[in-house]
Amino acid sequence: MTYNFYTVAIAEFIATVTIARPPVNAQNGPMREELITIFETLGEMEEVRVIILTGAGKIFSAGADIKERVGITAGAGDYARNNRIVRNFFDVVSDCPKPVIAAVNGPMIGAGFVLALCADIMIASETASFQMPEVNVGLAGGTAFMTEHFGRSRARAMYLTGRTYPASELYRLGIAEAVVPNEQLLDEAIIYAREIASKSPLAIQAAKQGFINVKEMPVRDAYRYEQTLTVGLSKTDDAKEAQRAFVEKRQAKFVGR
Template identity: 50%
Template sequence: MSTLPGLEDLTVFRIEVADGVATIFMDRAPVNAQNGVFRDEVTRIFDVLHETDEVRAIVLTGAGKTFSAGADLKDRPNVATRGAYPRHSRAVRAGFDCVMECSKPVIAAVNGAAIGAGCVLALVCDIILVADDAFMSMTEVDVGLAGGVKHVLRHFGQSDARMFLLTARRLSGTELYRMNVASGCYPKADLLPAAQDMARQIAGKVPLAVEAAKRAFTLNEYMPLREGYVYEQTQTALLAKTEDTKEALAAFAEKRKPVFKGR
């Protein structure tokens, strides 16, 4: 459940907001499998948080022992129904795109199994932290499906990506950290506090600058070096004229905590 306007009627998610950080718990027992309701709610959540000023950073994690066991195979489209697969595929993409397009940085706190679509949901987050006994796996080849290659390639080296996808092997939290897929690996009890602490650090930065940095990461992934850097410089020039940047510089000079207004 949530008290945020527009999100009062959630059924498979819980949201807690404190200190500028929204912690989203996937809460569809037993394993947070993703069905139509799940995808509709996750898209709604990130669209609302995108425009919620009191939230400046987000943590996404699973309730219970699982992050997300992936797509609910009982909720597959009927191949005999024309148009069913395009509609289904569009909804699946939206459930991932909303995380990448959200203006607020998103930290995945992978507390347990992240399988298939659950793995992809972690990979579309801005920062990935894992519990040492958690794991990721892409099991599509085991059930005659395919998908996730592009998102896997964003985080894994070429050989590791192929090994991961073609063997459907489980990679533990410690392996993911060693392979530089995750930025931190923690005992399970320490994972969520660590993710929330990192989110609070982000929430304390200049909001417009954080949003500009996330936007630059998203766009620069597909830009040549020169064009990407030129884009970043234009963003810096625009930020220099904002009240928050002026406040950040003044607070630094005066050795005090800045007070940001989001403009």
């Protein structure tokens, strides 16, 4: 697969998607639409069980391309189109049926930070940092993502000041799974990806769907919903194979059925 703003490599059931829009991987409309296509495609590919999302160069993503924003025309439908593409850009990552690991190689700024937060697991380089500078350019957007992951005071202080914080703060708060030296970043992400890819793809996808759907449910209803997922999975060949392998003390061989 060849793209203008990304490279995509697939091996061992793992797809590695690298943002490649130098110099700072800023996001514009065509770049966002291309990522939507990539994730829609990977989400349906049987040979892909996990996706790693990272950035080329020293910056994960500097966020929205302000040069493009200046060209948006009021009254011509430009704002509506831009907003729809931006929403879909984030949703296609968070709603992807395959788990997504953000391997954050450097600063993630504004929409770049939100993109990383849309992944299921975040692993960051020691050189990574995060910032929500929307107010610095006269805008406001993304507070919903901040309040989902941060407490009231931290979310508002971060957003209203536009301060930059080190990736170690994300680890301290339990938002990042790990912070590692830059040269170890992709290796660490692949360790997690391989472990996930070794499980039943049906169980992994059901688990991710469970995480998505139970967010807005009361605990009682959420657990009942999850029980229906378990009942459905118990009838699959993968579940039967996993149980046989457990009893026989061997590695299970999953086929996704």
